[in-house]
Amino acid sequence: MAYQQITIAVNDHTAERLADALMAHGALSAAIEDAYAGTANEQAIFGEPGMPAEQIWQQSKVIALFDEHTDAAPVVAAAADDCNIAVPDYDTEYLPEQDWVRLTQAQFEPIQISERLWITPSWHEAPGGRAVNLQLDPGLAFGTGSHPTTRLCLQWLDRHLQGGEAVLDYGCGSGILAIAALKLGAGSAAGVDIDEQAIRASNDNAAQNDAPARFYLPDALPEGQFDVVVANILANPLRLLGGLLAERTKQGGHIVLSGILDEQIEEMSGIYSEWFDLSPAQTDEGWACLSGVKR
Known part of the structure; x- marks a missing residue:
């Protein structure tokens, strides 16, 4: 099966709620990553006994996966409505069918x-x-x-x-x-x-x-x-x-x-x-x- 992957830039107040809402409306998976991963501004998240722990990145990206035939636009719109935010812009990438285990x-x-x-x-x-x-x-x-x-x-x-x-x-x-x-x-x-x-x-x-x-x-x-x-x-x-x-x-x-x-x-x-x-x-x-x- 081929897939489509969408990436949405969000802030720390929205990321978890939006990822959960996308899953609720039909996404196959939804992950949150640091928007600055791989750059000098990458933010490490950790926690240790007796010290405060950062829970999520200040600027994140939500990456959601759908099958190739799903119309992602209404899913994103419904998820945004659940989160009481404007419908966000997003990037779409199509992933060809592969043997993911071997890859x-x-x-x-x-x-x-x-x-x-x-x-x-x-x-x-x-x-x-x-x-x-x-x-x-x-x-x-x-x-x-x-x-x-x-x-x-x-x-x-x-x-x-x-x-x-x-x-x-x-x-x-x-x-x-x-x-x-x-x-x-x-x-x-x-x-x-x-x-x-x-x-x-x-x-x-x-x-x-x-x-x-x-x-x-x-x-x-x-x-x-x-x-x-x-x-x-x-x-x-x-x-x-x-x-x-x-x-x-x-x-x-x-x-x-x-x-x-x-x-x-x-x-x-x-x-x-x-x-x-x-x-x-x-x-x-x-x-x-x-x-x-x-x-």
């Missing part, structure tokens, strides 16, 4: 992280020999190994884990770092995320990899300290979480921080040097990874 899978090839560490989707054959392979399919939760911040953290784990460590992945997303730590010899691994979907995805990925990692919402994480604490999130939550992450790190243990832009290295180093002796940052495509030892 999506073709975009995700095995990723080599280091000489021995690989991330492999389930529809590809795992590398042989001495390779350490993580089987991970792209999904709703962040973290498939393709982003520089994830690669930097995985490479750190590969270089520095000696075996038997207790590892905490704070902001676990897909669970990839906790799972990788176990595959690389850690004795135990736990993950924390504020998103229940991330917890579900992490548990699924751990089961797929036969990795006994445990994942928690922040308030459910048991008390205790860890030999290695990894936080691959964003600079703003990292600014606020320094004390919490330091408390969770054993004396002499390691902190690993990413989600930091090159220009934020000095600021983040200043914050975390209160608790840790930091090593020079590692960088990849404009992103940085800071690591250090707790005093």
Whole structure:
């Protein structure tokens, strides 16, 4: 089946109501995206314990999908009426019939992280020999190994884990770092995320990899300290979480921080040097990874 896709520019007060109204009037799907995605004005949305969370972008676009024979105009008009707004302008794009499963899978090839560490989707054959392979399919939760911040953290784990460590992945997303730590010899691994979907995805990925990692919402994480604490999130939550992450790190243990832009290295180093002796940052495509030892 071929489809038509319409894109409507909206503000933050309208986006969710309009997406819901489009679905109610016959859209096959309706998604909300940042209107500035891929530009310098892209707005990250996140939430952490004890800090306010942005719920939606200030300028968004609603992307709705219909079958090729649907007249979208009356649907948009009816949805706008439900939302008490003027009928908006929209762009239309026709999408030819394709094997969407094969097309999506073709975009995700095995990723080599280091000489021995690989991330492999389930529809590809795992590398042989001495390779350490993580089987991970792209999904709703962040973290498939393709982003520089994830690669930097995985490479750190590969270089520095000696075996038997207790590892905490704070902001676990897909669970990839906790799972990788176990595959690389850690004795135990736990993950924390504020998103229940991330917890579900992490548990699924751990089961797929036969990795006994445990994942928690922040308030459910048991008390205790860890030999290695990894936080691959964003600079703003990292600014606020320094004390919490330091408390969770054993004396002499390691902190690993990413989600930091090159220009934020000095600021983040200043914050975390209160608790840790930091090593020079590692960088990849404009992103940085800071690591250090707790005093």
